[in-house]
Amino acid sequence: MRHTISVLVENEFGVLTRIAGLFSGRGFNIESLSVAPTLDPTISRMTIVTSGDDRILEQVTKQLNKLIDTIKIIDFTGEDYVEREMALIKVTAEESTRAEILRICDIFRGKVVDVTPKCYTVEVTGSPVKVSAIIDLLRPMGIKELVRSGPVVLGRGPKGWKSG
Amino acid sequence: MKLTGSKILLESLIQEGVETIFGYPGGTVINIYDDLMGSSIKHVLTRHEQAAVHAADGYARATGKVGVAIATSGPGATNTITGIATAYMDSIPMVVITGQVPTGLIGNDAFQEADTVGLTRPITKHNYLVRDVKDLALIIKKAFYIARTGRPGPVVIDLPKDVQIDKAKFEYPDKVELRGYKPTYSGNMRMIVKAVKMMLAAKKPVLYVGGGATLTDSHAELLKLAEALQIPVTTTLMGMASFPTRHSLSLGMLGMHGTYYANMAVTSSDLLIALGARFDDRVTGKISTFAPHAKIIHVDVDPTSIKKNVRVDLPIVGDLLDVLKKMNKKLAEHKDEVAQANLALKPWHEEVAAWRKDHPMSYKPSKKEIKPQFVIEKLRELSNDDAIVTTEVGQHQMWTAQFFDFTQPRTFLSSGGLGTMGYGLPAALGAQVAFPDRQVIDISGDGSFQMNSQELATLVQYRLPVKIAILNNNFLGMVRQWQQLFFDKRYSQTCMELPIDFIKLAEAYGATGLRASKPEEVEEVIKKAFDTPGPVIMEFKVSREENVMPMVPAGAGLNEMVLAS
Ligand SMILES: Cc1ncc(C[n+]2csc(CCOP(=O)(O)OP(=O)(O)O)c2C)c(N)n1
Numbered sequence: 001m002r003h004t005i006s007v008l009v010e011n012e013f014g015v016l017t018r019i020a021g022l023f024s025g026r027g028f029n030i031e032s033l034s035v036a037p038t039l040d041p042t043i044s045r046m047t048i049v050t051s052g053d054d055r056i057l058e059q060v061t062k063q064l065n066k067l068i069d070t071i072k073i074i075d076f077t078g079e080d081y082v083e084r085e086m087a088l089i090k091v092t093a094e095e096s097t098r099a100e101i102l103r104i105c106d107i108f109r110g111k112v113v114d115v116t117p118k119c120y121t122v123e124v125t126g127s128p129v130k131v132s133a134i135i136d137l138l139r140p141m142g143i144k145e146l147v148r149s150g151p152v153v154l155g156r157g158p159k160g161w162k163s164g
Numbered sequence: 165m166k167l168t169g170s171k172i173l174l175e176s177l178i179q180e181g182v183e184t185i186f187g188y189p190g191g192t193v194i195n196i197y198d199d200l201m202g203s204s205i206k207h208v209l210t211r212h213e214q215a216a217v218h219a220a221d222g223y224a225r226a227t228g229k230v231g232v233a234i235a236t237s238g239p240g241a242t243n244t245i246t247g248i249a250t251a252y253m254d255s256i257p258m259v260v261i262t263g264q265v266p267t268g269l270i271g272n273d274a275f276q277e278a279d280t281v282g283l284t285r286p287i288t289k290h291n292y293l294v295r296d297v298k299d300l301a302l303i304i305k306k307a308f309y310i311a312r313t314g315r316p317g318p319v320v321i322d323l324p325k326d327v328q329i330d331k332a333k334f335e336y337p338d339k340v341e342l343r344g345y346k347p348t349y350s351g352n353m354r355m356i357v358k359a360v361k362m363m364l365a366a367k368k369p370v371l372y373v374g375g376g377a378t379l380t381d382s383h384a385e386l387l388k389l390a391e392a393l394q395i396p397v398t399t400t401l402m403g404m405a406s407f408p409t410r411h412s413l414s415l416g417m418l419g420m421h422g423t424y425y426a427n428m429a430v431t432s433s434d435l436l437i438a439l440g441a442r443f444d445d446r447v448t449g450k451i452s453t454f455a456p457h458a459k460i461i462h463v464d465v466d467p468t469s470i471k472k473n474v475r476v477d478l479p480i481v482g483d484l485l486d487v488l489k490k491m492n493k494k495l496a497e498h499k500d501e502v503a504q505a506n507l508a509l510k511p512w513h514e515e516v517a518a519w520r521k522d523h524p525m526s527y528k529p530s531k532k533e534i535k536p537q538f539v540i541e542k543l544r545e546l547s548n549d550d551a552i553v554t555t556e557v558g559q560h561q562m563w564t565a566q567f568f569d570f571t572q573p574r575t576f577l578s579s580g581g582l583g584t585m586g587y588g589l590p591a592a593l594g595a596q597v598a599f600p601d602r603q604v605i606d607i608s609g610d611g612s613f614q615m616n617s618q619e620l621a622t623l624v625q626y627r628l629p630v631k632i633a634i635l636n637n638n639f640l641g642m643v644r645q646w647q648q649l650f651f652d653k654r655y656s657q658t659c660m661e662l663p664i665d666f667i668k669l670a671e672a673y674g675a676t677g678l679r680a681s682k683p684e685e686v687e688e689v690i691k692k693a694f695d696t697p698g699p700v701i702m703e704f705k706v707s708r709e710e711n712v713m714p715m716v717p718a719g720a721g722l723n724e725m726v727l728a729s
Contacts, residue, residue: 010344013293014281025286055471062468068290068310071344 002031003057004076004083004153007046008161010069011037018067019046028052028060032150043071047152074161076153085151086125088113089135092142093120101141108134119144127151169297170195170328173261174203176304179336182232184208184223184597186216188243190236191276192263195328208597208626211618213240215590217247217260218616222591224256225577226552227598228381230311231258237265238276241322242283246584248318249287253581254402255379257316259307260284266326267295280322289317297330305337314347315466316379347465351482351490359437359461359478360494364505366435368457368512369395372418375402375580376440376464376484382406383573385488386439392495394506396516398426400441401580405570415516416525419447420716421562424523427722429516433458440464440484443473444581453721463487523714523727525566533707534683536560536635540567543605543633546690550575551603552595556588556612559641562712564607586615589632593619596628603631603694610636610660620673623699631693632701634666637708645711649726670701681705 009015016035023030031049038045050060061073093101098120105112105122108130114121124134128151135146155161167175173196177185184206189197200207210216213235220231231251235244241262251258265274281293290310292303300323307319363369377386377399383406390397390413397407398415409416415426427449430436436458441447448454451473459477462470463484470479480487495502527537540563543553553568554577555561561578570576577595579587592606613634623630644658667677676696680689686704693700714725 013295014285017282018285021285059468059472066466066468068342068345 001053002049002051004047004049004081004151005061005064006074006076006153006161007048007064007070008038008072009044009046009067010071011042011044012069015044015069018069019048019064022063022067023050026059026063028056032148034150034152047150049151072161074155076155080156081153082156083127083151083153084125085128085131086123086149087131087135088147089122089124089138089143090145091120091122091138092144093118097141101138104134104137110134165334166331167334168195168199168329168331169294169300169323170199172297172300172332172334173304173323173328174199174205175334176301176336177205177232178203180230180304180308182230185232185234186210186219186223186594187234188213188216188236188240190240190263192237192265192325193234193240193261193328195325196234196261196263208593208622210590210593210622212616213243214247214586215593215616215619215622217244217258218250218584218587218590219594219597220258220260221247221251221256221587222554222577222594223598224251224258224594225378225591226574226595228574229257230308231256231594232261233258234261235263236276237263237280238278241278241280245283245287246586248284248320250579250582250584250587251318252287252289254375254579255316256318257312258318259311260318260320262320262322263328264293264322264324267324268326270324280320284320287318288320291320291322293322294324294327297327297332300327300332301334301336302340305340306342309340310342310345314345348467348481349465349483349486351463351480351487353490355478355480356487356490357494359480360491360498362435362459362461362478363393363395363437364498364501367508368429368433368515369393369435369437369509370415370429370433370458371395371397372430372436372438372441373397373399373403373406374439374441375400377403377406378573380440380483380485381573382440382485382488385485385492387411388492389488389495392492392502394509394513395437396429396513398422398430400444400447401565401578403441404565405576406573408571409569410571417565418722419444420449421566421712421714423525423566424714424725424727425516425519427716427725428519430455430458431721431723432515436460438462438464439488442469445473448473448722449716449724450719450721453723527710527713530707531683534680534686534704536637536704536706536710537563537567538683539633539635539686539704539706540564540607542686542690543607544568546687546694547605548603551605552577552592552599554578554588554592554595554604554606556606556608556615557583557585557642558609558612559637559645559710559712560607560609560635562642563635566712585612588612589616589619589630592630592632593622593628596623596630597626600628604629606630606632608632608634609641610634610638610664611640614664617669620670620675620699624674628699629697630699632699634701634703635706636666636703637706637710638663639708642712644709648709648711650717666701666703670699675699675701677701677703679703679705
């Protein structure tokens with residue numbers, strides 16, 4: 001099963017390797033990981049998508065908690081949350097396909113952010129499922145390059161992580 | 165006043181109460197060594213950095229204090245790895261200081277550069293690269309705090325050479341706050357009350373005690389609990405000596421080379437109370453048949469240990485000593501129920517006694533050959549009650565656990581989790597430094613001894629009268645045993661073809677060497693060794709193909725013990 005967790009860590013030298021090393025050393029999966037500092041620059045927030053049964057997830061969260069640099073873990077399993085991912089997609093844009101690309105872009109509320117005579121770069125944001133869907137639709141036109149950010153998530157409602 | 169980083173380091177160690185450190189010099193720690201000359205800190209120069217770390221580990225296990233070791237960058241640091249991993253697996257409080265190339269050269273493949281923080285990350289509780297001398301005192305404070313609190317463990321401080329030279333104002337912080345690290349000490353009362361109820365109601369309870377009991381010095385409270393409830397006690401290798409083996413409630417060790425009666429008791433038990441133990445695979449055997457009828461209570465300071473390998477019915481996160489004290493207090497309030505529970509356990513005690521009678525821990529004595537188990541028994545008989553025993557890894561280690569009959573806490577130091585050959589001699593060295601007046605004995609195999617035999621020099625130099633008992637079977641015995649049992653006696657690379665003259669070896673270092681080749685010589689050699697000042701090697705030519713029995717074959721259940729080979 002797929003789980004999304006947020007990990008608030010000390011924004012210290014080497015903290016990313018500690019987290020990544022924990023996953024590889026203990027044989028846990030990382031499907032995606034994104035990280036950047038929070039409002040408080042001494043704290044970084046990671047969003048990790050991992051997979052495994054409940055027992056594994058319990059170990060993942062406990063082991064993460066055990067790291068000295070980990071301040072808080074939020075497990076979104078079974079919670080109500082907003083999840084967004086961004087992708088940049090470089091797609092071949094021939095005379096014959098340009099209109100179709102723009103139409104698909106429109107449906108997914110994507111934007112063309114770079115244009116050359118033979119190529120469009122599309123920016124799209126949404127749930128990972130939505131991002132996968134637009135990729136599937138653009139694939140027949142010829143995707144030259146693609147980058148996905150991995151999802152970031154936030155719990156719904158007024159509470160912040162410090163109060164919750 | 166401003167001090168150099170190297171002076172700050174030494175001053176901070178003094179503030180932490182450190183009296184002795186174990187180490188080995190080199191280019192990137194030369195400033196620290198220079199300052200050591202005028203310092204009140206005693207430095208013990210081992211002959212290998214691995215030994216320095218094991219010695220700090222032995223010192224820590226024997227005293228309960230944080231052990232400290234120091235090594236230079238690059239090869240010095242990589243030599244510490246086995247020692248650090250050994251301490252990590254057994255949760256030993258330790259701070260290891262390594263030199264590093266100057267900050268400006270880090271990442272340049274500089275001479276004697278190794279990424280020590282990267283190398284030690286998975287085998288430390290935490291580690292630090294100090295990049296600014298202004299952070300140094302606080303980092304040391306944090307390192308000691310982390311090493312000794314919660315589930316203890318080794319912490320590495322990597323200290324670049326320029327940081328040792330740079331100056332900063334020195335003020336040792338008296339408090340430390342780590343927002344990401346707040347171990348739970350106090351056991352939850354509601355859970356403890358539940359646990360007590362379960363213990364009072366159990367018909368076949370077993371206390372399963374691990375290294376947590378040793379680390380928290382819980383032996384007295386453990387004894388109180390076991391005696392109050394009359395619950396049989398089995399210990400792991402790491403819990404050994406926290407409960408006296410000769411006590412009528414003692415089942416000895418459980419697991420792969422545990423006693424038949426401990427393993428049968430666990431298998432039949434209806435309530436297993438795990439105290440500071442982590443259900444290691446050498447303890448549980450096949451998980452699916454481990455304690456199949458038991459409800460499990462698990463007390464541990466480390467939440468990750470709970471439900472890692474086995475299902476747990478009642479988890480209690482907390483310091484074992486705190487939890488045991490609370491349990492005993494609760495029991496004192498329920499005297500009548502305790503008396504009733506005691507009565508109800510009579511059939512259980514009879515069942516356990518029958519297993520004990522059927523298959524006691526034993527071996528076939530011999531008049532012709534020296535049986536290794538006989539040597540262990542004689543060592544126990546002739547040594548003091550408070551003698552500290554270390555072991556290496558292999559058959560001799562298991563025989564020590566099975567036959568030495570430990571009575572006092574912190575008297576058995578052995579590498580349990582990592583199983584490091586070469587641990588015992590330097591660990592004995594560390595223990596002897598901590599307790600110059602107590603007997604310290606390293607029980608060794610001929611294989612393991614040769615992994616750190618250079619430490620004989622350190623023993624002689626510092627007049628550390630460690631007694632070394634080598635059970636010489638001219639084999640890597642434990643591996644040979646597996647080859648005999650599971651690989652058709654194909655002894656691939658386990659025969660130590662070259663016989664070593666251990667007496668000459670001892671003498672070359674200025675120590676004493678004694679040898680026993682016949683059973684009747686054993687007692688004499690041991691007595692003589694104990695009467696000889698300074699370090700002594702006792703070599704016992706033991707029966708070569710003796711096996712450690714009983715045994716749970718790898719992958720089998722605890723109830724599938726092989727009793728003799
Ligand atoms: C550093 C290290 N290398 C290899 C092993 C694997 N190993 C476990 S026991 C053993 C044999 C030990 O032989 P010896 O020290 O002579 O003791 P004996 O078993 O004969 O009592 C070996 C090689 C180990 N535990 N540690």
